[in-house]
Amino acid sequence: MTSHTVYRLVDRNSFRDIKPFEEPIPTINHNEVLVRIRAVALNYRDLIIADGTYPFPSKDQVIPCSDGAGEVVKVGNTVSSVKEGDHVIANFNLAHLYGFQADHSQAQGAGADGVLRQYAVFREEALAIVPKSANLSFPQMASIVCTGVTAWNAFYGNVPLKPGQTVLFQGTGGVSMTGLQIAKAAGAVTIITSSSDNKLKSAKGQYGADYTINYRTTPNWAAEANKITNGRGVDFILDNGGSGTLKQSLDAIAPGGIITIIGFLSPASQADMPDVAMMALAKCCIIRGVLVGPKPFLNELVTFVAQKQVQLPVDKVFGFSTEEIYSAYEYLKQGGHVGKVCINVS
Ligand SMILES: NC(=O)c1ccc[n+]([C@@H]2O[C@H](COP(=O)([O-])OP(=O)(O)OC[C@H]3O[C@@H](n4cnc5c(N)ncnc54)[C@H](OP(=O)(O)O)[C@@H]3O)[C@@H](O)[C@H]2O)c1
Missing domain, CATH: 3.90.180.10 (Medium-chain alcohol dehydrogenases, catalytic domain)
Known part of the structure; x- marks a missing residue:
């Protein structure tokens, strides 16, 4: 040939x-x-x-x-x-x-x-x-x-993920589900969001997510994530939405946590953007962009x-x-x- x-x-x-x-x-x-x-x-x-x-x-x-x-x-x-x-x-x-x-x-x-x-x-x-x-x-x-290397970069490209820490994934697409499998194998507690209860069922039943939140029926999913973590917040967030999900990510992140900016699926208008500087300062958190x-x-x-x-x-x-x-x-x-x-x- x-x-x-x-x-x-x-x-x-x-x-x-x-x-x-x-x-x-x-x-x-x-x-x-x-x-x-x-x-x-x-x-x-x-x-x-x-x-x-x-x-x-x-x-x-x-x-x-x-x-x-x-x-x-x-x-x-x-x-x-x-x-x-x-x-x-x-x-x-x-x-x-x-x-x-x-x-x-x-x-x-x-x-x-x-x-x-x-x-x-x-x-x-x-x-x-x-x-x-x-x-x-x-x-x-x-x-x-x-998607695998992107998730790995989110977990180990900066302050490394430790067993027992909590990771939140936005949506059930490639980045999130690949990241979920890696995070579980690394000993993390996992929270995943989706617009679909059926997909959440599969993320939990088939893929072992610990907690699930429907971001469509629970638009303030940060409050739910805070409840799950007893008010402490989430240590790592893989943010697939971008500017449109950043406010919720900042509300959900734990002090000193890392929000990895990965996707741009949900762009926000400038007027709807949160005060990122003040919120990051208040949480002492890291907001970090990654390219694979x-x-x-x-x-x-x-x-x-x-x-x-x-x-x-x-x-x-x-x-x-x-x-x-x-x-x-x-x-x-x-x-x-x-x-x-x-x-x-x-
Ligand atoms: N920076 C990088 O290195 C890098 C690497 C890979 C991908 N990306 C980017 O990451 C994003 C995801 O990529 P992918 O390959 O995983 O895409 P995908 O497989 O097409 O998954 C997209 C999923 O994202 C979820 N989603 C959409 N809008 C959302 C929102 N507002 N809040 C929460 N979840 C939302 C939906 O999940 P549900 O149906 O469950 O609601 C959707 O099925 C894209 O923007 C992509 O370009 C960036």
Whole structure:
């Protein structure tokens, strides 16, 4: 086989602008690795890159999606850290090897080509090996990449999460449900919010959340979180709403706690913004933005996932035909999922 199927985003109106192409299988240099992609995990980001509303740069004709898992089929002659047959995932941003993400041009699926294709070439330093002992499917491995590392960054990128501390997750999407599985394995007490009682039932019954709050029927969910924590507040909040949820997050955070700003699903008008400075001062809390995380976080998370046998929360897996890919994007867009939406490439 000399050619493979590659999807590219040919315009910016919707995910239906993702079109298939037959292209030569790429060749490798001495320090590169050829990976046969086996599964892809979708993110909310992939929807907004496709419809042109993503707030970061994205190149023309980009190959979509940042989260891929596959097996190594060929290595260059100076590659020493991976070998043929290894199961691997690549860091979200291929150039983010340490520190903070400053260069968006190497973020997969936007500034750089992503993984919605059958074969991809990576430099060896971008790859982490997922040990077979982790007992994960390829869709689960792919689910580690963006939302997993983002949650890991929220817990360990600043003041580290300690067993017994309380973590609150907003909504039941990819970031929250992946974070929930990690936080539980790390010994945290977990609170999750959702607009849907059914989703909360699943978050508790199937995924083990300790406490649940419906943020639609209980818009002052901070008061409920304070009640759950006997008035102390929550130690860590993974904030997916952004400016529109920050007031509640500040009301719910414990003194000295960390609110990690991750998403921007619920923007607030300037007039509705809380007095962030005064509220942060009063709580002595940290409000910290994260952009996924550097490669060492991917390595740490993979080690943790394998050791703790964390099962990444895959909601549904679609096929690799164009219609199946559109169905996967549509399913994510409809928002009925709890956890990750994935695509089986082969
Ligand atoms: N900064 C980073 O590095 C980073 C990394 C990954 C993702 N993100 C961002 O994080 C956000 C979530 O991403 P995702 O992949 O988890 O998306 P997703 O899987 O599409 O999940 C979205 C979920 O968020 C919940 N939600 C929506 N509005 C909410 C609100 N006002 N309050 C609480 N929950 C709300 C909903 O949960 P219910 O249906 O249960 O109500 C919805 O299903 C997006 O904005 C994404 O761009 C940022």
